[in-house]
Amino acid sequence: MRIVDVLGYAYGGVIGYRLRSLLMLFAMAVGVASVVMLTGLGEGARRYVTGEFASLGTHLLIVLPGRNETTGGAPPLLGETPRDLTLDDALALGRSAAIRRIAPVTVGSAPVSFKQRDREVITIGTTAEFLHVRRLKILSGRFLPQTDPRRAAPVCVLGGKLKRELFGNRAAVGRWVRVGDRRFRVIGVLASEGRAIGVDLEDMVVVPVASAQALFDTPSLFRILVEARSQSLIPRAKQHILTIIRARHEGEDDVTVITQDAVIGTFNKIFTALTMTVGGIAAISLAVAGILIMNVMLVAVSQRTAEIGVIKALGATRRTILTLFMTEAGVMAAAGAAIGLAMGYAASAVTAQIYPVLSITAPIWAAVSALLLAVVLGLVFGVLPARRAAALDPIAALARR
Amino acid sequence: MITLSGATRDFVVGEQTVHALNNVDLEVEAGEYIAIVGPSGSGKSTLLNAIGLLDRLSKGTYRLENHDVTGLSDDELARIRREKIGFVFQFFHLIPRLKASANIELPLTLAGVDPAERAARVTAVLEDYGLADRGHHRPDQLSGGQRQRVAIARATVTRPKLLLADEPTGNLDRTSGKDVVHILERLNDDGITLLMVTHDPELANRAQRKIRMVDGAIESDKAVVSL
Numbered sequence: 001m002r003i004v005d006v007l008g009y010a011y012g013g014v015i016g017y018r019l020r021s022l023l024m025l026f027a028m029a030v031g032v033a034s035v036v037m038l039t040g041l042g043e044g045a046r047r048y049v050t051g052e053f054a055s056l057g058t059h060l061l062i063v064l065p066g067r068n069e070t071t072g073g074a075p076p077l078l079g080e081t082p083r084d085l086t087l088d089d090a091l092a093l094g095r096s097a098a099i100r101r102i103a104p105v106t107v108g109s110a111p112v113s114f115k116q117r118d119r120e121v122i123t124i125g126t127t128a129e130f131l132h133v134r135r136l137k138i139l140s141g142r143f144l145p146q147t148d149p150r151r152a153a154p155v156c157v158l159g160g161k162l163k164r165e166l167f168g169n170r171a172a173v174g175r176w177v178r179v180g181d182r183r184f185r186v187i188g189v190l191a192s193e194g195r196a197i198g199v200d201l202e203d204m205v206v207v208p209v210a211s212a213q214a215l216f217d218t219p220s221l222f223r224i225l226v227e228a229r230s231q232s233l234i235p236r237a238k239q240h241i242l243t244i245i246r247a248r249h250e251g252e253d254d255v256t257v258i259t260q261d262a263v264i265g266t267f268n269k270i271f272t273a274l275t276m277t278v279g280g281i282a283a284i285s286l287a288v289a290g291i292l293i294m295n296v297m298l299v300a301v302s303q304r305t306a307e308i309g310v311i312k313a314l315g316a317t318r319r320t321i322l323t324l325f326m327t328e329a330g331v332m333a334a335a336g337a338a339i340g341l342a343m344g345y346a347a348s349a350v351t352a353q354i355y356p357v358l359s360i361t362a363p364i365w366a367a368v369s370a371l372l373l374a375v376v377l378g379l380v381f382g383v384l385p386a387r388r389a390a391a392l393d394p395i396a397a398l399a400r401r
Numbered sequence: 402m403i404t405l406s407g408a409t410r411d412f413v414v415g416e417q418t419v420h421a422l423n424n425v426d427l428e429v430e431a432g433e434y435i436a437i438v439g440p441s442g443s444g445k446s447t448l449l450n451a452i453g454l455l456d457r458l459s460k461g462t463y464r465l466e467n468h469d470v471t472g473l474s475d476d477e478l479a480r481i482r483r484e485k486i487g488f489v490f491q492f493f494h495l496i497p498r499l500k501a502s503a504n505i506e507l508p509l510t511l512a513g514v515d516p517a518e519r520a521a522r523v524t525a526v527l528e529d530y531g532l533a534d535r536g537h538h539r540p541d542q543l544s545g546g547q548r549q550r551v552a553i554a555r556a557t558v559t560r561p562k563l564l565l566a567d568e569p570t571g572n573l574d575r576t577s578g579k580d581v582v583h584i585l586e587r588l589n590d591d592g593i594t595l596l597m598v599t600h601d602p603e604l605a606n607r608a609q610r611k612i613r614m615v616d617g618a619i620e621s622d623k624a625v626v627s628l
């Protein structure tokens with residue numbers, strides 16, 4: 001029998017029994033559409049999160065006090081509390097040729113007030129470099145001056161939201177605000193960032209690192225942000241940081257260096273796994289659709305015993321009948337899958353209109369594998385009914401009217 | 402053309418064995434017109450099914466056109482059915498979702514004949530059997546007589562040498578029954594070997610030879626004397 005004729009016959013079977021065909025198409029379509037949508041959602045989330053991290057700045061390394069054993073070694077022995085990171089540690093890192101910028105960071109919470117208005121916000125103590133390392137923009141005025149980091153100048157830069165809450169529409173630059181028990185002159189206002197992960201930079205005040213240390217009465221740093229000279233110099237910069245700090249901390253490896261790459265890589269992995277998982281769950285609905293196909297095809301075979309008897313009498317071999325019925329199941333699965341793909345992408349497009357942040361499009365691999373899986377399932381679950389059809393005794397099949 | 406010797410077909414039902422065919426010897430020449438008669442349950446359909454290779458003998462041998470077909474595989478039997486044998490059934494057995502023309506085309510499609518050739522042959526048989534304007538109708542839009550004519554067209558579109566009809570008029574009124582028989586006889590005139598099971602004595606007497614079966618055996622086998 002010719003392939004075209006096999007397909008034509010299968011198509012006739014699909015068209016000839018409309019209701020059951022529609023049900024099967026629907027089941028398959030829903031399965032495939034959910035794979036497309038869920039993997040699209042996972043993929044969108046992955047892109048969003050990695051995009052957020054990339055926006056924090058490239059070639060970024062973060063130095064944290066304390067050893068962070070990710071391999072799960074023995075807990076630290078008693079009395080082995082890590083040494084604090086100090087401003088001098090941060091400044092010492094400037095010796096490395098692989099490092100372009102260093103921004104020490106101290107963080108604390110303090111009330112900020114202007115006249116009667118009072119807000120409790122995060123205070124960040126850092127240096128002029130912070131602006132470049134974190135890729136921030138200045139709305140008005142300027143950022144912290146390029147002076148000796150050890151000098152506790154009474155100047156501050158406000159986050160956009162904080163500025164609005166304290167000053168409304170009036171100019172803030174040049175005014176004096178109170179942070180904790182000290183007075184600071186406002187020298188600049190930060191522009192809104194649009195996106196940010198971690199600290200909300202909109203709602204904070206930035207002061208020189210030495211001022212913050214005095215304010216919070218601590219010599220230690222929260223962390224040090226380091227920008228390497230290039231992507232390829234990141235590993236060397238990390239090595240240098242570890243060596244320099246070790247030398248300053250009496251041979252102890254008591255800091256952790258996180259690279260931006262590693263963070264993004266980890267998130268990438270997590271979200272890819274997530275996408276696969278939700279895709280897998282959606283694939284279960286495909287399997288259910290496959291079982292439905294089997295059921296419906298079994299019913300089709302018993303409804304069409306006479307037809308099978310006739311084509312046997314007309315000289316169809318077992319193989320031909322097997323092919324005909326499997327093709328019918330396959331055609332139905334493929335058509336359902338195609339409809340499902342269209343539905344899934346349409347739904348994704350609509351969602352993207354409503355939530356543009358999550359640009360959700362299913363990855364091609366997911367769409368292709370959903371399509372293939374649907375057809376394979378159609379064929380696999382078509383085998384049993386087709387075999388039953390092929391094994392029918394033509395005389396018995398024809399004896400029933 | 403057909404040689405059955407010691408043909409036996411047993412059915413085991415529970416503890417009992419039914420001899421639907423019991424040691425039948427039969428010789429049929431090419432071009433013969435044979436009516437098979439007998440009471441219900443006497444084995445007429447079983448005999449026809451065995452000759453049509455839809456069923457296998459439990460014992461005995463079957464030679465078709467001088468080839469022993471007794472032990473052939475299913476696929477070989479299917480090929481012989483496709484090439485040499487046409488069937489006509491009491492209940493027509495047309496495929497309801499296919500148009501008359503598609504029903505007729507089916508054996509050619511199964512045999513992989515090319516589409517142009519198929520179309521030509523289908524048009525020709527529709528014409529022959531007075532169905533030219535019914536090709537696009539589905540079976541449920543046709544009368545009984547028309548359905549049986551479509552079924553005959555389907556059985557003969559492959560130009561088989563042997564045509565087996567199991568009570569082809571059993572479901573038809575007298576007039577359409579006559580039409581159908583006339584068509585079958587015309588095919589026989591053109592050289593096809595025709596075996597027809599019937600309960601109608603008048604029809605049986607139109608054949609050249611009449612075989613009467615009782616209890617799975619041939620009780621009588623004689624030439625019909627035409628008046």
Ligand SMILES: Nc1ncnc2c1ncn2[C@@H]1O[C@H](COP(=O)(O)OP(=O)(O)OP(=O)(O)O)[C@@H](O)[C@H]1O
Binds near residue numbers: 439
């Ligand atoms: N599949 C089967 N299983 C068991 N017994 C069967 C089977 N097919 C036929 N028989 C038995 O074989 C015998 C002959 O049946 P067959 O159908 O050949 O009779 P028939 O002469 O065609 O009868 P009718 O005129 O009613 O069609 C019957 O006794 C029947 O019960």
Ligand SMILES: [Mg+2]
Binds near residue numbers: 447
């Ligand atoms: Mg019978």
